Amino acid sequence: GYYALASGIVPKKHWKSLGRTLTTDGGYIGMISWSGTAFEYLMPHLFLPIYRNSFVFESLSFAVSEQKRTRYNRMWGISESAFYSFDSDMNYQYKAHGVQKIALKRYNGDEAVLSPYSTFLSLCICNNSAISNLKRFEEAGMYGKHGLYEALDMTPARAKGAGKAGAAGESGVCVRSYMAHHIGMSIIACANACENNIFVKRFMSDKKMGAAYELLQEKIPTDAHMFEDERNAINADIKLPIPKRHRTVTENENALQMPAVTCITRNSLSIICSGSGHVQFRKGEFPLCDTAFDRYSLKHSFTAQFFDMEEIFGCAPLYREGVYSFEKGGFYASHISSSKAFTGRVKYSIHPKADTFIIETKAESKRFYGLLFCFEPLMADMKSYSAHPSFSKLFIEADYDPKEKIIYFSRRPRAEEERELYLAAALQDTSVNFEFTTRKDGFNAGGMESLTGIATVRLQNETGPCVNPVCIIKTEAVPGGRATLLVSLAQSRREARGNIIKARKQQKE
The missing domain is CATH 2.70.98.40 (Glycoside hydrolase, family 65, N-terminal domain)
Structure with missing residues (x-):
């Protein structure tokens, strides 16, 4: 959206048409997304700056806070990734995994898949705790020849069914693959963390991209819609009315x-x-x-x-x-x-x-x-x-x-x-x-x-x-x-x- 507006593909007035539905938890407030993945919230900020006290900053801080609240064996970081299930050609299957509190989509409560690249993306918000979390992934046997593996599947049914095929048990089962786009995002996130946001500066050095920076400084709206999650109260036996x-x-x-x-x-x-x-x-x-x-x-x-x-x-x-x-x-x-x-x-x-x-x-x-x-x-x-x-x-x-x-x-x-x-x-x-x-x-x-x-x-x-x-x-x-x-x-x-x-x-x- 930012690129389309900044480059003039669509008028800037379209920025106001984007959804701003809010949700709250533990005294924090932020925007809700469809899947509640780290990718949805953090990936754009591999190239876009984050201004403190802005609407975007509060939403990112809230999203990372909810990611950290959703811990499994002290590890966190959930996003779309491969998981420990195979197709007919024995390739790992892939789908979106997210944190329910910040997602409109409903998830299976027993499913838990952690991905290291989600933690790399969060370096722009919580540098120290992200590094500590990456160390825990390494201690869980996630480090391979080319770095940290794709994901750690903590879903009880899949971890139990893995048996001796993987590192099953309290640490879950390792998804032993590498995805180029996840590795690429991780490298850029590390470069930004170590070199003072070098990729953000390069992107914003373009005159058109830099000229629209005010959009990212928007404050939290006072009239935004607050999402109330009533899904758990739905009785499965209720006969749904036909529209x-x-x-x-x-x-x-x-x-x-x-x-x-x-x-x-x-x-x-x-x-x-x-x-x-x-x-x-x-x-x-x-x-x-x-x-x-x-x-x-x-x-x-x-x-x-x-x-x-x-x-x-x-x-x-x-x-x-x-x-x-x-x-x-x-x-x-x-x-x-x-x-x-x-x-x-x-x-x-x-x-x-x-x-x-x-x-x-x-x-x-x-x-x-x-x-x-x-x-x-x-x-x-x-x-x-x-x-x-x-x-x-x-x-x-x-x-x-x-x-x-x-x-x-x-x-x-x-x-x-x-x-x-x-x-x-x-x-x-x-x-x-x-x-x-x-x-x-x-x-x-x-x-x-x-x-x-x-x-x-x-x-x-x-x-x-x-x-x-x-x-x-x-x-x-x-x-x-x-x-x-x-x-x-x-x-x-x-x-x-x-x-x-x-x-x-x-x-x-």
Whole structure:
């Protein structure tokens, strides 16, 4: 934020729009963050100065105080880091760990992972106690060939399960790895501590960066919102009310509280579909997309929608108020919308011979509707993807065959033993014109609720590497909104193409 303001990318007035929610503990007061990690509070000050008695100074002092209060065997320092759990390739898993008192996010109370780089970052606030804490890490067996290891996992279940594989016991289990970005931050923090904030001075010597220093001298606001943590008082048995914008009238009044669910399987393919509007497609251990069966959000789920010149219509209760129903048969499931504004259905099934998912749309009216199909391709087994979602997406590429009108996604293997995976998506009727995008960068494509304006946007038919992959297909207007999307997951492009061609031929027959 400081860089964007100081360099003129955004006006300085945006500084006042940043959150300033406060929390208090033990007579101290400071800002609360999302994860409560040392990284969130202290990393910017590897390059930014800290002015005593400022709002920033008080918040940093408060955050470090809470870090030091959260001690395990006299050691402290919690931030995002690797921990003692492994993915399918035996790589350490990685996620954010934080101090609950300064975090909006809820954590498992039994989990405790300490990272030495968190202590290095705190050198700018508490030099002496940070050095003492680093010595305790060394005494706990954390010092290796290249310095202090990544983390010390004090979580009882993981430390106990480590057995003789690590230094389990009262000192926890050591995560024996090094991460370049954590080592880099530690080196800069040490240089600042030993050389009178040399990196801060270099950064602020830039005329633009130095000109905005007053922003960092802001005093504690008198009208800031105080966060009151009432999460522990929530009774898990209380039936949560459905937000007003998600109120629906359905065959089952509890459609969102306890949605009906069905599972369809053929060979290695399966579809899990719920009355709330969620649908997940899988080929063995590989899901098509990361569908989170959240009662109040369709984010990341596969979605299919109808649109005309004025509106977008969906067939799921989470999209808008209306009358919805859920129909399930032996080898299909359907989401149905029936209201004055729009009546239609989206049907999901599996081709009996072509290893292909079939998504069919149909409106009750004979009017012309365009169709929007949206999903975020995963292209990995769920265990590997969950270990590091952002990293996993870096290996996905997109391609398009204009002759066959097929969109392909492929995943480059990260290791020799990793299987290649290809995804093919195409319309059953090759005479229907469509546009598509494979990149989420240009707009927010996080599910049905965020596609409202896309009907009027021209999609660019991009191919190549996808840092943030998405597959959105927008068709031209067709009579009665009748269209069929075919999706195939396979171990080769040839196999994926063959499945689509075979499904097209047999659908016509």
